[in-house]
Amino acid sequence: MRFFLILFFIFTLLANAGHYELGHGVKLHEKLRVGGYFSTDYEVSETKRLARLDDVAVLAYGNLTPELSYLTELEAAPYFQRDFRANTQAYDRHFHKERVYLDYQYSEMANFRLGKQITPIGYWNLEPINVLRETSSNPLLSSKMFPKFLTGLDIYGYLPWFNSVTYHIFMQNNRDIDKEYINIKNEHFFGISLENEDSMDFQYGGSFGEFITEDRKRTHFAQLNAKYELSNLSFQSEVALNHIDNHVTTIKSYKFAAYLQSHYRISAKHALVGRYEYFNDDTTNISNHIGIFGYSYRPIYPVSLKAEYQWNSDEKLNKFITSFSVLF
Amino acid sequence: MKYFFTIFIILLIQLSAAKYGVVVTSQKSEVEIPTLRQLRDVFLMKRHYVGDTKVLPINMLLASTLRQRFEKNVLKISRERLNKYWIKQHFQGISPPITQASARSVKLFIKNVEGAIGYLPLSLVDDDMRVLYEF
Numbered sequence: 528m529r530f531f532l533i534l535f536f537i538f539t540l541l542a543n544a545g546h547y548e549l550g551h552g553v554k555l556h557e558k559l560r561v562g563g564y565f566s567t568d569y570e571v572s573e574t575k576r577l578a579r580l581d582d583v584a585v586l587a588y589g590n591l592t593p594e595l596s597y598l599t600e601l602e603a604a605p606y607f608q609r610d611f612r613a614n615t616q617a618y619d620r621h622f623h624k625e626r627v628y629l630d631y632q633y634s635e636m637a638n639f640r641l642g643k644q645i646t647p648i649g650y651w652n653l654e655p656i657n658v659l660r661e662t663s664s665n666p667l668l669s670s671k672m673f674p675k676f677l678t679g680l681d682i683y684g685y686l687p688w689f690n691s692v693t694y695h696i697f698m699q700n701n702r703d704i705d706k707e708y709i710n711i712k713n714e715h716f717f718g719i720s721l722e723n724e725d726s727m728d729f730q731y732g733g734s735f736g737e738f739i740t741e742d743r744k745r746t747h748f749a750q751l752n753a754k755y756e757l758s759n760l761s762f763q764s765e766v767a768l769n770h771i772d773n774h775v776t777t778i779k780s781y782k783f784a785a786y787l788q789s790h791y792r793i794s795a796k797h798a799l800v801g802r803y804e805y806f807n808d809d810t811t812n813i814s815n816h817i818g819i820f821g822y823s824y825r826p827i828y829p830v831s832l833k834a835e836y837q838w839n840s841d842e843k844l845n846k847f848i849t850s851f852s853v854l855f
Numbered sequence: 856m857k858y859f860f861t862i863f864i865i866l867l868i869q870l871s872a873a874k875y876g877v878v879v880t881s882q883k884s885e886v887e888i889p890t891l892r893q894l895r896d897v898f899l900m901k902r903h904y905v906g907d908t909k910v911l912p913i914n915m916l917l918a919s920t921l922r923q924r925f926e927k928n929v930l931k932i933s934r935e936r937l938n939k940y941w942i943k944q945h946f947q948g949i950s951p952p953i954t955q956a957s958a959r960s961v962k963l964f965i966k967n968v969e970g971a972i973g974y975l976p977l978s979l980v981d982d983d984m985r986v987l988y989e990f
Contacts, residue, residue: 550942550945551941551942551945552945552950554950560945560950562945562946564946586946586948588948593909593911594909596948597948598948630948632903632904632909634904634907635902635903635904635905635906635907638903653947654943654946656946659942659943659946685902690890690892690893691892727931727932795935828938828939828942829942854942854945854946
């Protein structure tokens, strides 16, 4: 019911917005633009037949002064899910604080973002929502290697003397604003990332840092990323390595994850996508090769209908996923 | 005959001047001359300062031929890709530059708002404006 109320609220806003273009939000005031998104998916594997209303989110942002801006995003995920094989269903209708921050633009070289924000690492992590991705699924690298969110301070800008290089120095020394809504619970997180935009078509970068999880494991991470875009064909790749130091058991271990994704645009609306992933975790002794082949249809860019098949080295994990998502 | 030929040449020069665009700021503005990359970053809202000066980019309406020329020669990006870019930026909480309905209103905006940068046909540039880039 709440979902339909949110949809009703969004459509009412859009209907009153005059000139509105899907995917660009609605400007309600000089200092307020609102938007939202949702995604639904259906997954079939040997063990599951799962239908989900996965993400339901609203976001609001704007400039308070020429230098100071804000963004807030509330999300419920998975809002509703039903497993037809196990005959179970679950809800999470609590809207979590996904992002709440203030941005202060001080200069070309130093800007400040304070609050809960997406960790500025790589590409996938910065565009995590279904509608902006080219596949319904996420690579394991995006959820297993570093906290997706940071509740702290990010200092960022252009490096002096390097016109095309941006940097981020980010730090957290407290718990997450919404502790239940983060992939890796931690109270200490520090990192540096660099990105070189060689051109609009070719970018590369990397990051390193450390975080301490609630169960007192100190993890050092290093990560590299690159993407290349031709007119119809694009490639994107990320690699990450974790060194985990368990303070309780004093055992040291490694975790490694990588993916390479290519995306071929057949026409303005139709595209094919392929991804190869590798994930290895010493601690749990999990090692998995994953191959994905998918199709994407976008009648317009902010509306996405996707289908993919996933082959895993553990065949029990093979699955078919299809999804539908919209950005308002 | 000579008279008509001269008028024809003048008209031709004016027509070509109308198609010729320049990125300008106010003479009073302290904005340094940006590189092409800086200019592109400013209009893509990636960069908010040029040197020590806070800048405010102004766009013309989507249908404007000068805007199309600006996107092609300065941003070097197709309309389709630009639309995709702004949809992704919406999720990041970033909106495109504000727009003005005509070249004359862009000019007025630049004269009155500190740090404003916009593009105009060369024919509209006067002594109160400083040219930062020609395209």
